[in-house]
Amino acid sequence: MKRTQIFLAVMWSVFSGVAITSQNIKNTAYITPIRALFETPSLYDGKEVIIKGEVIGDIIRDGTDYWINIKDENGFIGVIINSSQKEKIRYTGRYKMKGDIVKVSGVYHLHCPLHLGERDIHAEKFEIIENGYEVQEVMRTDKLIGSVVLGMITIFILLYSHKKSIHRDIYGQQS
């Protein structure tokens, strides 16, 4: 009796878990963390997913389409977009630049048959949900002061060493 109860409890938890996950994937409001696409790929392979993240680096041409790389808190993935979707992007993440935050919905492939087995998403819906911006550098004064002090000491040592070598050249090794 007890064994049956445990078995039923385990089966219930397994099936309810799968049901919740499948429901989440189908639910258009559910945003899949990119990490999940890599950690449990079989759950998402060939299905439509929605991801959200920052566009980083470059927009890379591939025939008539473009590759962008999207990064969220814990992962990154390549997304194929078309030229009209590409036009929407204004900022891509790099030094002194926060990239546009985009929401992409499209089919996820564990091994894309069109792109020689890449893990990718073919974007169907693409929207900018937060514009990127330029980030100002913050100069730390302690680094500046440290460099100036070190520079002065180094110049002193260089001059001292130079003077000593001239002295040695004139008076020989003995002096």
Next chain:
Amino acid sequence: MIPYFSREDVGSILHYLGKIIKGVGILILIPFFIGVINKEWVPAIDFLFTFLLSIFIGDTLLLIFKEGKEINWRQGMSIVSLCWIIVMFLGAIPLYLSGHYIGYLDASFEAMSALATTGLTLVNDLDHMAYAYNFWRHLMCFIGGQGIILVALTLFVRGGSAFKVYVGEAREEKIMPNIIQTARFIWLVSLTYLVIGTAILFGINLWRNISPGRALFHAICLFMAGWDTAGFAVQSQNVLYYHSPVVELVTAMFFLLGAVNFGVHYAVWTGRPRELLRNYELKIYIVSILITFFLVCTGFIIHFQFPDFISFFREGFYQLISAHTGVGYSNITFHNFAYWPPLAILGIIIAMGLGGSSTSTSGGIKILRMGILLKGIKKEIKVLTSPGATVVVERFHHIRDIVIEDTHIKMAAIIIILYITLYLTGGLIGVFYGYPFLPSLFESVSASANVGLSMGITSPFMPTGLKITYIIQMWIGRLEFLSVFVLFRFLLSLKSPE
């Protein structure tokens, strides 16, 4: 027995270290200027600070310790192993100041990984890193891959001292009669390929709509880390970032060239292309690639889940040659290894452990040593099965015809045993920290053989003890034991009265 170190030894070692530190300081000016050109003022200040610190330390050492007589073997070996540690600490300063690392230990890990051309990384948010810092990561790969000492040799070490430090950096062969000429030839080959490789990758990047400035930056960095079998990349996705089989093909071509013995390059450059067909090491290398790829393929027979063979080949073969040449470039993420069958992973581990050619930019056991050991086994079998008075001679062609002697076999066997011990020790330490054995062994071999592929253990959040273990493994693995052992002897002798 190695004699105790005298005060004169210490003076000579510190004098040469002063020179090397100054040399590295001058190289730090390159990322400083990149920072200035790109108006990255914060990184520029960090590099200026590190430059001044290097000149200060270098000049102080030169001021206190005068150049003695020609350096001897133990001094040369100690200079080499110490200089790698010191350059790691210096190179880590700007990385630490960048704010992309949790602490100075992580920045030091990154610096050693770059210098030893490993490619394991602990960087955070690489995609927003300044060009100057990122270039420094890749420049360290180039400096380390060529050899810090090789850089120094070309600049300021002269005479008989040169060979003693050259050998300490895990290079036994003089390609040309003179060691300075050898150093310059290695530079000539590397810089020629640098220009060609950068031009090709720059062209591909431009064609793929990347802006000219970034296209050039990516091309230079990708080439430097590929040629010197380091495996760092400009973006956190590594080579996967480009989503391009063409980029993968070009990088593979150059890291295969980088993993070939510079002696073979020299033979081809001087009009002896037949060396490519006759060279024993090259033949064994091709056989080894085929055998390990067979293991990967066999592993995937049961678990084949690719849409076609090309997709499998792209993932499987690229990882394999990246492992075998010691590059560590990857067109997948470490998550992909989760569905790799154990046999295929084992194939990658063996490939990483064996490494590339001797006197190349690769790490690991090196194929020539395996070849010598195989010849040695064959010789022993022949001796055992021949009549008593028979003299058995085994020979092979490597640049010239070489008759195998017992000392060759003994040296090869010792180094192979030491490497296997290093691989297993790191693996067991990983297990001690609670990681499964196969990923631990994978990571340990990757660190010791200076490869850089990862199954996910290497991260900023891994235990501090494991970070230190991998730093030591990368260092010992790159220098191939001998000079590190001499350094330990040196340190022990400092405590003992002469």
